[in-house]
Amino acid sequence: MKIYRLFLIGIFYDSEFISKGIMILLLRKTMLSNSSTTVNLDIQAKKIAVMKFGGSCFKNAEAFQQIVKITNLYDQEKKIYVASALHGVTDQLIQVTEYASSKNTRKLEEILESIKQRHLSTIQMIFKSNLEHQLEAYNGIKNYLAELSKVLNEVNEFGIIPYFIDYIVAFGEKMSTFLLHLYLKMNGFPTSLFMGEDLIITNDEFNNAFPDLRFTIHRVNQNLLPILNDANTNRIACITGFIGRNKIGYTTTLGRGGSDFTATIIARAIYACNQEHKIKVILWKDVDGMLSANPEFVDNPTLVKKLNYAEAKELAFFGAKVLHPKCLAVIENQNIPVEIRRFSSPSKKEDFSTISELSDNTDMKGIGSIKIASMITLSSAVMVKESGFVGKIFSILGKNNININFIAQSSSEIAITFVVDKNDGERALNLLTTSKDLPIKWMDVKKDDIGIIAVVGEHIHKSSNKCRIFRALSEIDLDAISISQCSNGLNISIIVPIKRVQEAANAINNEFSTPN
Ligand SMILES: Nc1ncnc2c1ncn2[C@@H]1O[C@H](COP(=O)(O)OP(=O)(O)O)[C@@H](O)[C@H]1O
Numbered sequence: 001m002k003i004y005r006l007f008l009i010g011i012f013y014d015s016e017f018i019s020k021g022i023m024i025l026l027l028r029k030t031m032l033s034n035s036s037t038t039v040n041l042d043i044q045a046k047k048i049a050v051m052k053f054g055g056s057c058f059k060n061a062e063a064f065q066q067i068v069k070i071t072n073l074y075d076q077e078k079k080i081y082v083a084s085a086l087h088g089v090t091d092q093l094i095q096v097t098e099y100a101s102s103k104n105t106r107k108l109e110e111i112l113e114s115i116k117q118r119h120l121s122t123i124q125m126i127f128k129s130n131l132e133h134q135l136e137a138y139n140g141i142k143n144y145l146a147e148l149s150k151v152l153n154e155v156n157e158f159g160i161i162p163y164f165i166d167y168i169v170a171f172g173e174k175m176s177t178f179l180l181h182l183y184l185k186m187n188g189f190p191t192s193l194f195m196g197e198d199l200i201i202t203n204d205e206f207n208n209a210f211p212d213l214r215f216t217i218h219r220v221n222q223n224l225l226p227i228l229n230d231a232n233t234n235r236i237a238c239i240t241g242f243i244g245r246n247k248i249g250y251t252t253t254l255g256r257g258g259s260d261f262t263a264t265i266i267a268r269a270i271y272a273c274n275q276e277h278k279i280k281v282i283l284w285k286d287v288d289g290m291l292s293a294n295p296e297f298v299d300n301p302t303l304v305k306k307l308n309y310a311e312a313k314e315l316a317f318f319g320a321k322v323l324h325p326k327c328l329a330v331i332e333n334q335n336i337p338v339e340i341r342r343f344s345s346p347s348k349k350e351d352f353s354t355i356s357e358l359s360d361n362t363d364m365k366g367i368g369s370i371k372i373a374s375m376i377t378l379s380s381a382v383m384v385k386e387s388g389f390v391g392k393i394f395s396i397l398g399k400n401n402i403n404i405n406f407i408a409q410s411s412s413e414i415a416i417t418f419v420v421d422k423n424d425g426e427r428a429l430n431l432l433t434t435s436k437d438l439p440i441k442w443m444d445v446k447k448d449d450i451g452i453i454a455v456v457g458e459h460i461h462k463s464s465n466k467c468r469i470f471r472a473l474s475e476i477d478l479d480a481i482s483i484s485q486c487s488n489g490l491n492i493s494i495i496v497p498i499k500r501v502q503e504a505a506n507a508i509n510n511e512f513s514t515p516n
């Protein structure tokens with residue numbers, strides 16, 4: 001109780017700003033301490049499991065016990081644990097940054113207090129009877145929160161600058177991974193704690209960084225491999241998900257849901273250090289695996305047990321939170337498998353998904369959907385056989401940072417339809433209708449809000465499968481507004497009215513869930 005009170009007094013009320021000088025010194029220190037060039041190649045082949053634990057794996061004491069159970073289950077593997085922030089903490093950290101910038105002190109303190117309480121109650125929950133670990137956890141979290149407060153004061157002073165957001169949201173993963181590391185230690189597992197900045201070097205794209213593999217591999221080789229090589233202790237490396245750093249040492253983040261990406265980046269880097277290792281990535285989720293559709297949107301989606309990288313990437317694009325869209329890019333050519341498994345039933349022998357170069361024989365692997373987007377259609381005979389016309393349209397949008405996620409053009413060249421994010425629809429329409437580069441008085445340009453269904457699978461392009469898709473739509477009396485399929489044949493995207501997206505997804509899912 002005494003410890004607890006001391007902690008409460010100490011945490012937040014330090015209003016000093018971090019001086020730039022101290023920040024630079026700290027950055028230099030990190031860089032220098034990691035700048036040795038020794039390369040560790042002397043390692044033996046091992047079974048390595050890089051496991052990612054998401055926010056829902058830390059929700060209560062039972063969840064932490066479940067991680068111990070998983071640790072025992074995988075006692076033959078060298079284990080690397082990648083942890084996300086406690087559920088919802090990243091959103092809260094984004095909120096506090098905004099409140100700091102808008103100088104809304106009341107709201108800022110309210111959310112900061114909630115973040116603090118979330119971590120304090122987790123500490124009480126998981127270290128109940130172990131005072132030594134409780135104290136270590138309190139002190140560690142206290143320091144993280146004090147640092148967080150200081151940076152928020154800086155946001156208050158300077159406003160939101162992109163690198164502030166990454167630096168601030170990274171605290172979620174830093175605190176949860178620190179607690180996981182202590183918890184495993186308390187349970188008798190030797191562990192080493194790593195911050196993402198120690199291992200993952202990225203480009204400068206704050207909020208959505210991409211790893212620089214060459215330097216990341218070098219860091220992993222120097223800092224992480226000695227742990228994998230330690231033959232005497234089966235030490236677990238606990239690494240913060242979601243976080244990296246750019247070359248001058250500023251913290252970067254890998255995009256929302258980026259802890260999946262951390263796991264695959266680490267797996268890839270280990271593979272590069274020794275290709276004899278048998279590495280796999282396991283993403284522990286609150287579902288059995290990759291389902292044929294979002295279970296919150298479609299009734300009775302089926303579990304896809306084996307899907308290949310190309311299929312999984314198509315599905316990840318559609319915001320299936322189950323998989324970070326970029327995370328397969330770094331491992332697919334190395335054929336490092338990714339298992340998606342249910343956290344609450346880790347010993348299942350078969351009901352989980354494996355993403356690898358192998359795909360099972362089901363033709364429909366998944367249905368993605370975009371519930372609302374803006375469809376733009378341009379029709380005009382002046383486009384016919386006019387080289388560069390489409391180029392002009394797209395460059396007007398591209399120069400204005402408007403992304404296109406669906407394209408269909410009739411071969412007569414009389415009309416072209418494409419889709420942009422709903423927030424860009426009105427702007428796209430204005431840009432096109434006021435452009436001096438287009439003969440607009442001869443063109444009909446219109447914008448409609450629509451939804452998209454994407455049906456994915458390596459063999460989905462087969463006529464027999466297309467028949468099934470359109471039979472399902474015909475049975476609910478739904479006519480596609482537009483259709484697109486690239487020649488890789490993996491994805492048939494269909495534009496449907498917004499109000500019927502869910503119905504269409506269900507109809508197609510039902511069609512493929514029953515034998516043909
Ligand atoms: N096609 C899909 N297959 C499986 N889950 C999906 C799919 N689409 C959306 N989801 C959602 O993704 C969630 C899985 O994410 P979750 O376990 O919360 O991951 P994390 O903790 O890594 O963020 C599920 O709860 C599910 O609702």
Ligand SMILES: N[C@@H](CC(=O)OP(=O)(O)O)C(=O)O
Pocket residue numbers: 053054055056084085087090091172241242255256257258259260
């Ligand atoms: N905490 C980060 C990264 C992450 O991967 O989270 P989760 O595992 O909860 O998707 C986020 O919320 O984006």
